Amino acid sequence: MSIRTETPTRPRIGSDAAPILSFDNVCKRYGSLDALAGVTFQVNRGEVVCLIGPSGSGKSTLLRCANALESIDSGRVLMDGRDVHDRRTDARNLRRRMGMVFQNFELFPHLTVLRNVAVGPTTVLRMPAAGAAARAMELLRKVGLGDKAAQYPAALSGGQQQRVAIARALAMQPDVMLFDEPTSALDPETIGEVLSVMKRLADEGMTMVVVTHEMDFAKRVGNWIVVFDHGKVVEQGPPRQVFEEPTIQRTRDFLSHLGWHGESLAASDLLVPAPSGSYEHRTSD
Amino acid sequence: MTLDWSVVWDNRWRLIAGAEMTILLTAITMMLALPGGLILALLRLSPLRAVRSATTWFVEFFRATPLILQIYWMFYVLPAAFDIRLSEFATALLGLTLNVSSFNSETFRAGIQSIRPGQWNAGLALGMSKPQVMRKIILPQATVRVLPALASTWVSLFKDTSLVSIIAVADLSYVALKIRSETYRVLEVLTAMAALYCLMGYPQAKLVDWLHRRLKVTE
Numbered sequence A: 001m002s003i004r005t006e007t008p009t010r011p012r013i014g015s016d017a018a019p020i021l022s023f024d025n026v027c028k029r030y031g032s033l034d035a036l037a038g039v040t041f042q043v044n045r046g047e048v049v050c051l052i053g054p055s056g057s058g059k060s061t062l063l064r065c066a067n068a069l070e071s072i073d074s075g076r077v078l079m080d081g082r083d084v085h086d087r088r089t090d091a092r093n094l095r096r097r098m099g100m101v102f103q104n105f106e107l108f109p110h111l112t113v114l115r116n117v118a119v120g121p122t123t124v125l126r127m128p129a130a131g132a133a134a135r136a137m138e139l140l141r142k143v144g145l146g147d148k149a150a151q152y153p154a155a156l157s158g159g160q161q162q163r164v165a166i167a168r169a170l171a172m173q174p175d176v177m178l179f180d181e182p183t184s185a186l187d188p189e190t191i192g193e194v195l196s197v198m199k200r201l202a203d204e205g206m207t208m209v210v211v212t213h214e215m216d217f218a219k220r221v222g223n224w225i226v227v228f229d230h231g232k233v234v235e236q237g238p239p240r241q242v243f244e245e246p247t248i249q250r251t252r253d254f255l256s257h258l259g260w261h262g263e264s265l266a267a268s269d270l271l272v273p274a275p276s277g278s279y280e281h282r283t284s285d
Numbered sequence B: 001m002t003l004d005w006s007v008v009w010d011n012r013w014r015l016i017a018g019a020e021m022t023i024l025l026t027a028i029t030m031m032l033a034l035p036g037g038l039i040l041a042l043l044r045l046s047p048l049r050a051v052r053s054a055t056t057w058f059v060e061f062f063r064a065t066p067l068i069l070q071i072y073w074m075f076y077v078l079p080a081a082f083d084i085r086l087s088e089f090a091t092a093l094l095g096l097t098l099n100v101s102s103f104n105s106e107t108f109r110a111g112i113q114s115i116r117p118g119q120w121n122a123g124l125a126l127g128m129s130k131p132q133v134m135r136k137i138i139l140p141q142a143t144v145r146v147l148p149a150l151a152s153t154w155v156s157l158f159k160d161t162s163l164v165s166i167i168a169v170a171d172l173s174y175v176a177l178k179i180r181s182e183t184y185r186v187l188e189v190l191t192a193m194a195a196l197y198c199l200m201g202y203p204q205a206k207l208v209d210w211l212h213r214r215l216k217v218t219e
Helices: A059-066 A091-095 A113-123 A129-142 A158-170 A188-203 A215-221 A239-244 A249-257 B006-010 B012-044 B049-064 B067-082 B088-114 B117-125 B130-167 B172-183 B186-214
Strands: A021-030 A033-043 A048-052 A074-079 A098-101 A176-180 A207-211 A224-229 A232-237
Touching: A021 A059, A033 A059, A033 A224, A033 A232, A048 A059, A048 A215, A059 A074, A059 A176, A059 A207, A098 A158, A098 B117, A113 A129, A113 A158, A113 B130, A129 A158, A158 A176, A158 A188, A188 A207, A188 A215, A207 A215, A215 A239, A224 A239, A224 A249, A232 A239, A232 A249, B006 B012, B006 B186, B012 B049, B012 B088, B012 B130, B012 B172, B012 B186, B049 B088, B067 B088, B067 B130, B088 B130, B117 B130, B130 B172, B130 B186, B172 B186
Parallel strands: A048 A207, A048 A224, A098 A176, A176 A207
Antiparallel strands: A021 A033, A021 A074, A224 A232
């Protein structure tokens, strides 16, 4: 495995069409705490937008506001032009177009791995059981877990469970995938397999919003980085700018706190072997 | 003091018929009180305040008053005040079912609330409606979790059916006490009654223990 000296970052995808997801001055209070104090940014189709920042800075809250698992106090969230929090909007219709992956996986422990992935299509899309099972199997193979279909989640490692959770969200064929710190609850040795799956998704053109502390991933895979602090966006921009020439002191503090020195992305977690030979890993040359 | 056990043997068929009635009452009551308890639990979790508080009053009434009073009340007050005439058996069944449904509803409610909120979010995020999440995700997990508690209620119910003897339903207690008053063989008849209850109750209690061990919650 060779070591990269220079990391190519992905450009922001300019788009003539309206953004698939946009946040416009979103505010959310918990009692006297401003969880979100006027958050504005947008996600274009096919982009990977990474939300970074200290714990408690509002990143995860924002993600839950994106698919209306939480209400907002003011501002607007538009999904494909429709106001997510409008009373007249059918939140369920929008939610099924936004796949969500949780920090703690939240697999359904009473269902087999296959049923975990198939339950969305059968319940929400009214798909026939056989078709849903076939789709689920295909997705499980894609995340390298075809051989675990008949197991229950408890028998899987954390990394495997999170890959099942990704397959479960993909089964709804969403337009956007929301990742809420998908690797924070994982053992270090299984983080790589989850990030690999996510990188492959990004390569396939999936639109993704990723709350993460994995700076390597954010820099390599992200098209756009949004830095949160105290419920506000303190900086946003392409990865090279945010990571290498952060304009805001708060960003610099945060990155240096994580031990980030703006260079050498060499021994990345992304370079671990692919799970169960499902797909090729792209290592640098 | 001489013991005459022949009185038990001579009345064996009556005692067995009484035991059958006890089992029948227990089984039918539980069959009705499981869905009954579930419905009450769901009503108590309703978003509508009026529904919630009405159900709460209902449940708390049946949990806070003695079963013997409830059975008497239905036996005397229903016909007198509301002109509702039920057979003794139906009255007993109604009283037991309402009582046990109330207890079961608390069990179900605790089970439902013990499922972590993340499971709700996971279901909702897939686009499921709240009833769908409840049916497909929450209830299956909650039910397994409360099975030991429901089984304990079953065993209590099995013993509490003896109270219906006060309105002349011919369960094991009623029959045994009747034989006692016919023969004056107090010691033999009550000992036989104890033995029969124990014979039937012990395996049930063991089953509950087994369920508790088997389904111990692990997260």
